[in-house]
Amino acid sequence: MTTRWSAVSKSPTLPVGHAPAAGLTATDLFTPPAAPTVTLDEKLRRAYFWLINKAVISPFYDVEFGSDTTVTYPLGDAGAALSLPKQPAYSSNVLVPLLTFAVGGRCLLIGGPGRGKTTLAVLMGVLAGSAPADVRRHVQQGQPQLTVGDLVGIPLPRDLVQAGSLAEITIAWKSWLTAPVKIVDEYNRIPTKTQSALLTMVAEGYVESHDQMHVTAPEHGVQSWFFTANDDGGGGTFPVIQALRDRIDVTVQAFGFNSRFLDELVSRVEAGDRPEDNVPAELVFGAAEQAAMVEQIRAVPVPTDVRRQLEFFVSHFEFVQHGGRRFEYRTKDVVATAGLEVEQIIDANSGADLQVDLGAQTVNGVSVRSLQNLVLYAKALAWFRGNDTVTLEDVRAMVPFALRGKLLPNTAHPRFDTGADRELASDPASWLTDLFDNSCREFVALAREGEDPVAELLDQFGRGLDGLDALEVSRRLTTIEARISAVSGVGKIYGRDFDDLVALKYLYQRYSNYLHWLESGR
Numbered sequence: 164m165t166t167r168w169s170a171v172s173k174s175p176t177l178p179v180g181h182a183p184a185a186g187l188t189a190t191d192l193f194t195p196p197a198a199p200t201v202t203l204d205e206k207l208r209r210a211y212f213w214l215i216n217k218a219v220i221s222p223f224y225d226v227e228f229g230s231d232t233t234v235t236y237p238l239g240d241a242g243a244a245l246s247l248p249k250q251p252a253y254s255s256n257v258l259v260p261l262l263t264f265a266v267g268g269r270c271l272l273i274g275g276p277g278r279g280k281t282t283l284a285v286l287m288g289v290l291a292g293s294a295p296a297d298v299r300r301h302v303q304q305g306q307p308q309l310t311v312g313d314l315v316g317i318p319l320p321r322d323l324v325q326a327g328s329l330a331e332i333t334i335a336w337k338s339w340l341t342a343p344v345k346i347v348d349e350y351n352r353i354p355t356k357t358q359s360a361l362l363t364m365v366a367e368g369y370v371e372s373h374d375q376m377h378v379t380a381p382e383h384g385v386q387s388w389f390f391t392a393n394d395d396g397g398g399g400t401f402p403v404i405q406a407l408r409d410r411i412d413v414t415v416q417a418f419g420f421n422s423r424f425l426d427e428l429v430s431r432v433e434a435g436d437r438p439e440d441n442v443p444a445e446l447v448f449g450a451a452e453q454a455a456m457v458e459q460i461r462a463v464p465v466p467t468d469v470r471r472q473l474e475f476f477v478s479h480f481e482f483v484q485h486g487g488r489r490f491e492y493r494t495k496d497v498v499a500t501a502g503l504e505v506e507q508i509i510d511a512n513s514g515a516d517l518q519v520d521l522g523a524q525t526v527n528g529v530s531v532r533s534l535q536n537l538v539l540y541a542k543a544l545a546w547f548r549g550n551d552t553v554t555l556e557d558v559r560a561m562v563p564f565a566l567r568g569k570l571l572p573n574t575a576h577p578r579f580d581t582g583a584d585r586e587l588a589s590d591p592a593s594w595l596t597d598l599f600d601n602s603c604r605e606f607v608a609l610a611r612e613g614e615d616p617v618a619e620l621l622d623q624f625g626r627g628l629d630g631l632d633a634l635e636v637s638r639r640l641t642t643i644e645a646r647i648s649a650v651s652g653v654g655k656i657y658g659r660d661f662d663d664l665v666a667l668k669y670l671y672q673r674y675s676n677y678l679h680w681l682e683s684g685r
Contacts, residue, residue, distance in 0.1 A: 165544075165629075167202075167217075167430075167434075167436075168217055168218075168436070168438070168441035168443070169443055169483055170217075171209055171213055171443050171445060171446065172209075172212060172213075172216070173209070177207070177419050179657075198678045199222070201445075202458045202549060203452060203459060204444065204459070204546055204645040205453060206445075206452075206547075207261065207265055207547055208455070208547060209255065209445075209446060210261065210446045211253070211258060211261055211547075212258050212288060213442075213443065214261065214283075214286065214348040214535060215253075215254055215257050215466065217438065218286060218438035218439075218441075218442075219254075219279060219282075219283060219286075219369065219438070220258050220279075220420065220427055220428065221254045221256055221257055221279075221418055221576075221625045222254075222421050222423075222424065223254050223256070223418045223421075224252040224253060224254050224257055225252075225254065225255050226252060226253040226254070226255050226560050226657070227248040227252045227560075228248060228250040228251065228556050229249050229250035229556075230248075232247065232249040233246050233247065233248045233249070234246070234249075235247070235436045236524045241583055243664070248535055248584065251548075254418075255415055255416070255564065256415050256416060256417050256418055257270070258547075258562050259345045259413050259415040259474060259540075259546075260272065260283055260284065260287055260389065260415065261287070261547075262413075262540055262543040262544060262547065263287075263387050263389070263412065264284065264287045264344065264454050265457070265460060265462055265543055265546075265547070266387075266457055266540065266543050267384075267385040267387050267453070267457055267541055268387055268412040268413065268414060268523045268539070268540070269365060269387070269389075269390070269410060269411050269412045269413075270387070270388070270389050270390070270411070270412065270413050270414075271350075271387040271390045271391070271392060271395065271411045271413070271415070271568075272284065272389065272390070272391045272392075272395070272415055272417050273392050273394060273395045273414060273415070273416060273417065274393070274417030274419075275392070275417075275419075276393065276394060276662045277528060278417040278418065278419060278420075279349055279417060280391040280417045281302065281346065282392055282437075282438070283389075283417075284302075284344070284346045284389035284391065285298045285299060285302070285346065285439045286438060286442065286512050287344050287387065287389060288301075288342065288343070288344035288346065288437050288439075289410075289439050289447070290344075290442065290446060290447060290448055291343040291344045291387075291447075291453065292343070292344075292447050292449060292450070292622055292660050293342060293343065293344065294450065295437075295439040295440050295442075297342075297477075298342075298344065298346070298439065301338065301339035301342050301345070301346065302346045302347075302348055303339065303345075303346065303347045303348065303573075304348050304349070305347060305348055305349035305351065305355075306349075306400075307352060307354060307400050307401070308354075309352075309354060309357050311356065311357050311360045311372065312336070313357075313406070314357055314360060314361065315334075315337055315360060315364075315370045315372055315377070316334050316335045316336040316337045316338065316340075316377075317334070317335055318333065318334050318335070318372070318373050318489065319332070319333045319334075320330045325352050325596065329373050329374035329375075330374060330375075331376065332373045332374070333375075334372050334373060334377065336370075336376045337379050338575075340364070340370060340377060340379045340383055341378075341379060341380075342381070342386075343385065343386055343387070343450070343453070344386070344387050344388075345364075345379075345384075345386065345387070345388050345389070346388075346389045346390075347361065347388070347389070347390045348391050348439075349391060349392060349393070350390045350391070350407075351391060351392045351393075351400065351401065351402075351403050351530040352400040352401065353401060353615055354401055354404050355401055355402075355404060356475075358401070358403065358404050358407055359404065360406065362404065362406055364405070364408065365388055365410045366410050368380045368386075370433075375601060377560050379639070382450065383450035383451065383454045384454065385450075385453040385454055385457055390411065390547060391453050395414060395567070395568055396425065399649045401675070408568060408610075409532065409569075411535040411567050411568065412539075412540070412565065412567050413423045413536065413540060413561075413564040413567075414564060414567040416592065418644060421504055429509070431627060438503050441451065444597070445582075450539075459546060459640070460542050460543045460546045461537070461539070461542065461544040461551055463545050463546050463550075463551075463552065463668070464550070464551075464552050465538065465541070465542070466552050466555070467581045468555075468612075469552075469554065469558060469616070470555055471606075471611065471615065472555055472602075472603060472606055473537075473538075473558055474662075475602060475605075475606050475611060476598075476599055476602040476606075477528075477529045477534060478658050478661070478662040478663075479520075479521040479522040479602060479657070479659060480495075480521070480522045480527070480528040480529055480570065480658055480663065481494050481496070481522075481526050481527075481528030481529075481658060482494060482495075482656070482657070482658065482660075482661035482662075483498060483505065483508050483509055483512070483522070484493045484508075484511075484512040485508055485511055485512060486498045486508060489643060490664070491665060493510075493661070494528065495525075495526060495527050495528055495546070496527065496528065498536070499526075499527065505526040505573070505574050506526060506574075506575040507603060509526075509573060509576075509672055510575065516655075517576065518578070519576065519579065520657055520658070521598060521601055521602060521605070521658070522657065522658040522679075523573065523576055523679060524572060524573055524576050524578065524594075524598065525541070525571060525572060526571050526572070527570065527571050528570075528572045529566065529569070529570055530569065533565060533566060533569040533570070534664055536565045537558065537561055537562065537565040537566065537652045538553075539565070540561040540565050540646055541553050541557045541558045541560075541561045543555075544560055544561055544682065545557045550575075555603070559596065559598075559599050559603075562595050562596060562599045562644055563591070563592035563593070563595040563596050563631065564592070566593050566595050567592060567595065568591075569597065572587075572591070572594060574588060617646070617663045617666055617667060620639075620642070620643065620646070620667070620670055621666060623639070623669065623671065623672055624674075628673075630682070631677070633678060633682060635683065636674050636677055636678045636679050637678065638672050639670075639674055640671060640675065640678070642672075643670055643671045643674070646667055646669075647664060647668075650663065650664060654669075660672075
């Protein structure tokens with residue numbers, strides 16, 4: 164490794180205070196200090212800064228924090244602005260893949276050819292402990308002739324001739340299947356049948372051929388997937404099946420080359436260097452470290468105030484007036500599965516202001532899988548930044564990557580027609596961030612920071628029904644009816660009301676069933 168690659172700087176992270184050790188003695192004062200240990204989160208930060216400062220030429224710092232102290236400069240006459248955040252900012256096309264490696268997730272890198280998508284994915288494989296040559300050899304190149312056998316392996320010809328049953332056939336499985344980091348290049352050029360085999364690996368962690376099954380996850384159970392595509396708007400030789408698209412956890416844009424960094428490019432040409440061949444050994448994560456890293460990330464708590472703002476944000480999008488006759492069926496998914504156009508149903512809504520209704524800007528809601536991914540990546544970002552808990556900024560920073568391609572815009576909405584907002588039609592990341600910011604402002608405007616009657620009722624029910632008498636249950640039923648009546652009296656219904664009303668009906672049904680049981684004397 165040449166010296167130009169080997170330096171690993173201490174990462175400029177936020178200081179984390181530690182309480183002084185108790186019970187120190189005079190002997191302890193004169194004992195030479197032990198060599199400092201590098202925690203896993205610090206090691207991941209060092210890996211990020213090595214990647215961004217040494218390996219990847221990407222001066223695009225688009226993941227920002229501390230918006231209240233950010234200095235903004237207007238540029239040009241088209242409404243452009245350049246922001247200078249006071250707090251540390253990060254480059255998404257390096258940070259998001261690195262967080263994917265940390266949590267064992269699935270990342271789609273999109274962008275034109277030659278923007279470093281595959282190189283960055285290969286670097287993730289080297290960080291996982293694989294040799295650079297092996298990682299490059301294991302990259303699956305998407306192309307129209309790729310068969311299931313090309314992807315997973317073929318049965319031995321001898322067994323095909325001699326075997327009396329499928330159980331006697333031995334499959335020569337491809338070695339890439341058990342790699343901790345799996346890379347599929349241009350996955351939108353793979354035939355549909357082969358995509359289905361890929362889906363089984365991504366979703367279930369195994370592959371099947373000739374009645375034989377092969378587990379694809381490594382022994383320690385942590386594997387990450389990296390897909391690349393030139394676009395995520397339906398381009399490619401074959402359309403990507405929806406089930407496979409839905410298994411993508413995050414989508415990140417690969418940025419172009421900044422001409423001011425040509426000197427570094429020339430140096431690499433002259434030296435014949437490739438970054439994946441020069442990853443410092445101290446940045447490589449062993450199998451046990453990868454498993455421990457996932458465990459620590461999942462343990463980062465999400466405070467109640469952050470949960471409330473996140474649930475308020477998610478509540479906007481599933482409901483659509485006139486989606487169905489029954490109230491519970493008034494959802495975008497019901498409309499879409501019936502083969503109707505969600506945009507037309509939204510446009511026919513006369514009971515709410517489309518400009519105010521955030522849910523009118525989307526043609527679908529947030530799936531459970533997407534919401535879980537958003538929470539996991541917010542936890543990973545908080546852990547990476549050295550925070551003890553997830554903050555609202557961590558969630559906000561991950562929204563455009565976890566929901567891109569999952570929460571889809573209603574392009575017929577008025578805000579995409581005129582003015583500066585027309586740019587959002589081609590910039591899904593900014594649109595998703597804008598949606599989240601508007602939801603947070605609405606949360607404050609509606610005074611949701613204070614009392615939350617529905618949450619209190621759910622919490623009360625969560626403490627159990629044992630010991631409640633019929634009088635207390637009747638009182639709670641009356642409280643629920645009063646709450647529903649209050650919402651009903653407003654006249655206009657939005658997505659945030661839909662979730663509350665469904666939850667209230669759920670509580671009403673559970674209490675009613677319990678009251679019926681009490682009165683039956685069983």
